Amino acid sequence: MKLPLIMLSVVIALTACSSSSTGRTQVMLFSDSELDKMGAASFEDIKNKTPISTDKATNDFVQCVAKAITKNVPQSVHKGDWEVVVFDSAQVNAFALPGGKIGIYTGILTVTENQDQLAAIIGHEVGHVIEHHSNERLSANKLKNMGMAAATAAVGMSDIENKGLWMAGLGLGLQYGVIMPYSRAHESEADIVGQELMARSGFEPSASIKLWQNMAKLSAGSGQGSPAEFMSTHPSNQTRIKKLSQHLPNSMKLYQASNRPNCQKPKVIPLAKS
Template identity: 85%
Template sequence: MKLPLIMLTALIALTACTSSSTGRKQVMLFSDAELDKMGAASFEDMKKKTPISTDKATNDFVQCVAKSITKNVAKSVHQGDWEVVVFDSAQVNAFALPSGKIGVYTGILNVTENQDQLGAIIGHEVGHVIEHHSNERLSANKLQNMGMAAATAAVGLSDVENKGLWMAGLGLGLQYGVIMPYSRAHESEADIVGQDLMARSGFEPSASIKLWQNMAKLSKGAPAEFMSTHPSNKTRINQLTEHLPSAMTLYKTDSRPNCQKPKVIPSPKA
């Protein structure tokens, strides 16, 4: 059983040759071109399946905030313009994808009180792209599948009793011990990178803390942090509060955007 696991460990060691901007080691098995292709395809599919908002005031607001954020993103992250789409959906969500794609659901605009809080949302989502989290997530899943296959082969050659139960336990161990914490690390990193990015873009960085206080009011009864792919709201608030003095040194008060949130966000069409 040891040989397949040693081989898997060696593969991880060979690929963990890069670090994120926060100094976290990264395992990335896919090229930027592959990720861009997947991101563009996913975005086109999303646009076909989800209604797109046609409300001018809502689109102007989101586009204004997104443009203010993306102009401060290095060209090495994405060449050319970013495509920003407002989806007509009650979901409290937003996302950014490799290949310069940003999606904002109208539902999240009812949680964000102003341009600064939306700047925190878009900064966070773009932070995922800046730090190559999609590549890491896909790579982690690939390595997980390889590890399970190696362990299955090893158990199949051994005299271990209750092999099915042992494999089920290994699957849970990978999920709660590796994959979920890995995702929480991504979210925490995107929070910090996003707070810095919004500050450089002229948005008040303390708004990210107020945003997650708003989110906390909506997420009562959320699962325990160790069973979630996201940090708890309390954890996020504490981390952002701790990082705030550093983000404030980047805050460009002389270049604040003037993105006006509409007084009414139209409800999603049935």
């Protein structure tokens, strides 16, 4: 019964040859060029399916913050300009993709009160790209599928009763024991990397803490709450606030040595109806 997990561990040991900037071991099975192509294709698909904002003031604000952030991203992550698109959607969302792609939904601009809080969002999302989290997630899913295939073969050759139930249990074990914690580790790492990036770019790093306080209020106000942290792909708002607060003195040193941008948020952000 332990054979599939042993095989999966061997594969991970053989492929875990990289480390993130925070010292976390990374398993990456895909090349940068593969990820760039995936990122570009995904971005084009989103642009084709989601309305794009044409409001000049909103676009100028987002582009100003994004430009200040991305000029401090290492060239090894992406060479050339980043493509930044403001999507006309009420979703409280944003993302960055390999290949130099950033998407900001107008809905998130209702939560970010100023340039610093938007910088915290963009810094966090770009942090995922800097740390190759997309590669890790794709690799983790690939390894999960390999492990399930190995388990299926092993169980098929055994005399275990209730094989279907055992397989379902293994699937849940991989999901909550490997995939979800991996994602929480990514989110926590992107928080710290993003806070440092925004500080280096001249944005007040304490705004990252205020941002997640705003997010916590938004979650509470929705009445939907959040799932238990161990069942979630994201850390709780309070966990994020605590870790960002602990790291703030480090980021403040970077901020004090930076030049502050002047990106003015419009008084009115036109929002899509849905």
